Amino acid sequence: MFRLNLKIALRNLWKNKVYTAINIGGLAIALSAFILVAIYVRFETSFDHNVPNHENIYLLGRTLPDRKTNYTSLSLAQALKEAIPEIENVGRSKKTNFEFAFSTPDGRVYGKDVITIDYTLAKMFHIKPEGGLVKPEGEALNVYLPQEFITAMFPKKTPVFPAKVSIGPLEVKQYADVSGIVNHNVAHSNLVFDALLITADVGKNQEPTAYNYFTYIQVKPGTDMAQLQKKVAAVYKEELKKSAVTAVVNRGSVESKIANEVNLVTNTNKADQSGVFLDPLDNLHLRPIAGNNTNYKVVMALSALTVLVMVIACINFTNLTIAQTNKRAKEVGVKKVLGAYRLSLVFQFLIEILMQCLVALILAIILAEISLPLFNDAFSVSFSLWKDNYELVWQLPIVLLIITLISGIYPALILSGFRPVAVLKGNLQTSYKTLWLRNALLVTQFTVAIVFMAGLLIVSSQLKYMRTEDTGFKAGQVVYIKNIVMFGRPYFENLKARILEMPGVNSFTVASDIPDGSRPGRVDYAMEGKDLGMDIVHVDFDYFETLRLNLKDGRFFSKTYPADAENGIVLNEAAVAAYGVKNPVGKIIRGCDMDYRIVGVVKDAKMQGFETAVEPTVYAIKSDCANDKMKFMVNVDPDHMAGVLAALKSNWKDLNKMDGDDFRYEFMDELYGRLFKKQEQLQAVFYGAAILTIFIATLGLFAFSAFTITSRMKEISIRKVLGASDFNILSLLNSFFIRIVLIANLIGWPIAYIAAQRWLETFAYRIDLPILPFFIAGSISIILTLLTVSFQARNAVKTNPVDALKYE
Amino acid sequence: MIILKNIEKYYANKGVKSYILRHVSTEIKQGEFVSIMGPSGAGKSTLLNILGMLEEPTYGEYEFMGEDVLSLNERKRIELYRNHIGFVFQAYHLIDEMTVAENIEAPLLYKKVSGAERKSRVADVLDRFNMVAKKDLFPNQLSGGQQQLVGIARALVAQPSIILADEPTGNLQSAQALQIMDLFKKLNEEEGITIIQVTHSEVNAAYGSRILHLLDGVIKEDIAVEQSV
Incomplete structure (x- = not known):
């Protein structure tokens, strides 16, 4: 009996190859995402769990x-x-x-x-x-x-x-x-x-x-x-x-x-x-009190999203299976009059679905294995499917059982519940009692897909803006050289002179902080009765020139004014605005127990990235309160970059004797670019999520339209007999689904808009929320709908009405 | 074997009852070959479905082999299907995904017949119906007459005491129809299997021993057929 049922199942699956492939494939893709996220979530939530206590x-x-x-x-x-x-x-x-x-x-x-x-x-x-x-x-x-x-x-x-x-x-x-x-x-x-x-x-x-x-x-x-x-x-x-x-x-x-x-x-x-x-x-790790809980939110959101996708995939599976029940109805009817118990039929269908789920699971594991390198790359982790994840060995069979039950129990009950007398007469009408549920499901699927599509486009726009927008300084030609030697004027001047001798070197400087996103120290400065905390960057001559900062007012530090090295100070626009002074150049500002003379105002530069507004900052050559200036920066002509680096590398031991034996450097633009890593990860997540959700939603649509069209075959045939053209039929079948997708758009747009708005608000410098992504997401969803439904409808259009009406 | 008392079947629609069967009472004995005849809409198929326990009457009593069918639970009814009733359909209703041999074997699986016996019984039936060469074909590779032979073979293999046939030759050409009717007659006479068939055809009805004429849900005539063939 079991073998025979197995044979029937396999023959059936083979006969409906396209549906089977879509069914199993959809489930497999959702499952593989599930596996990856499960590994990720497990990793993220089990930091230090190997520490007893x-x-x-x-x-x-x-x-x-x-x-x-x-x-x-x-x-x-x-x-x-x-x-x-x-x-x-x-x-x-x-x-x-x-x-x-x-x-x-x-x-x-x-x-x-x-x-x-x-x-x-x-x-x-x-x-x-x-x-x-x-x-x-x-x-x-x-x-x-x-x-x-x-x-x-x-x-x-x-x-x-x-x-x-x-x-x-x-x-x-x-x-x-x-x-x-x-x-x-x-x-x-x-x-x-x-x-x-x-x-x-x-x-x-x-x-x-x-x-x-x-x-x-x-x-x-x-x-x-x-x-x-x-x-x-x-x-x-x-x-x-x-x-x-x-x-x-x-x-x-x-x-x-x-x-x-x-x-x-x-x-x-x-x-x-x-x-x-x-x-x-x-x-x-995830939600420290002193720190941000973004990771925690990401983990929560990812888990929720995957569970949602998983459930939707299961329901799609259910729908697609039910869409094909008419084909199995006769088998059920006959088996019943031959003396099959309903329970044994339920069991038979569940086993059949379990088989499909098993294949999907195996495919999912293969898919997960294949996509793991991509995932590792996007999240800068090094997961492997089996190392440290022994739990998967017993978790996956449980997941298999759960998805089998979720996706299988309903079709199994529907199928086994057919009354033989109705089936065997030959005019089976599958009634669709849960229509609203189905519509709601389809709307949900498309809403999620649209939110992610629009989200992806908005995140990409903001990233593009961050990469192209003027930051106020130019990191392109700057090399940051690591150094452990404390600043000393004669030692430094000697080093500087020798480096400037190299062909292609434009300028060389030292500072306490570089534009890599880190915050400089903060010290209170008083001017005209206002005592305010200012970020203090401890710099040297040529700092502004090396980073190509722009002058707003006055002048930058210069060797021609020896006093600059004693009490000169440069403020940025934000600092000037904070004090609310007009014409600050030449005024005195007091901080760190000494008086400084303001020599110039520099335009704001986004040295800490795009998320925080430019802080009021002062730049001084001499400061006892600021951090030590130890970080070298050299500005080099791009054409000479390789030569200069090679020269520095080979002569470093001689040039900077006290630093050590190796020349260690990083390109300033790469260092600054790392500030975008989080956004790039987010973009990768959205990219994956958008593709996944679009795929799942299309699958759902495919299943739903298949079902609707099968159950409307009689109506379609009658319309054709009455003189409807192929185009009439196509637009009849499409219009319903277009409506569904339009509703999904109407729900999805505000959600995406609010979420994007809130995300953009985490940036001090951001794009205006564009409208285009919403239209693109809408258009894509509608085009996909038209293609999917028309693909299904073409069979209905081509069918000879006689075939559908014959058995009535 | 079968006793029907005052069987009624109606559908109530907005308070109006539309009757399918009215006051149907009859008795069918073991070994009879009954044909149910009548125009379209007379209630023939409904009567057969009630006899086959696929539908329940609205009123009335139905006794099958001494058991009150209407009070049986699902499980008992399925037991009756397994052991006593064989169905033959106008549209054959073979399972498309099973081969001829597998279709015939199916009822035995539900009867929990042992593997060896299943094999021998299927071989036996195939042999008797001259279909050994076709046993590995799928239904759609057979002609209508051949499919109906498989359908009858499937009904017979479980050795039922009664066969219910709903227009068994309705989809067949006349030569094939005659062949099927001959087979029914032979089964009835040689093996004593009770047969109840619904038919439109006087010719087919003539093969049986008794004709029930239905008109608008009422038995108009109940006549014995003179065995002329």
């Missing part, structure tokens, strides 16, 4: 009047541990701000994220260097490096630890012992590093009140968090009182450099208004 670990943070931050003081950790018994463990980490060279005669690597952590924190995160975690003795700093670093430095064989490596430039002859190899999946952890320094007490010999540390606490299981929060807040207040005198408040968010965090002294009273919070480790 991850649910009991919290990161401390502070609420300041204008923002939230995770930087906490050194002393807080110990005070908490002593005062609150529920806290099982505390640990701190501290970032190192610059790149760190590790080298041996055989190779050299640069640690870009070097962190120093307490031994207790290493234990809390279960960091397991090869050979086990050992408690560092006394003030010892145990250096652990990842496998790649070790391989690069000891290419021949793994050394015996501790192994001696030199730190920084070779000539400095500074050495450290590497204690071992640490393998920590930093791509899937909130504790990110490439070189790890473990010590017994991070705070040894450090300024105790510097807000420079991340403090993690591990609480005992079952702790009442509300109570704990209060206790922590009390301890924090105590600590504040103790250190109020020298309170150092930092500025900037996690992304900005640490150097910003330390030096900037602002009002001590701000500290009094601050509070403290505990942020669970489980939330840190």
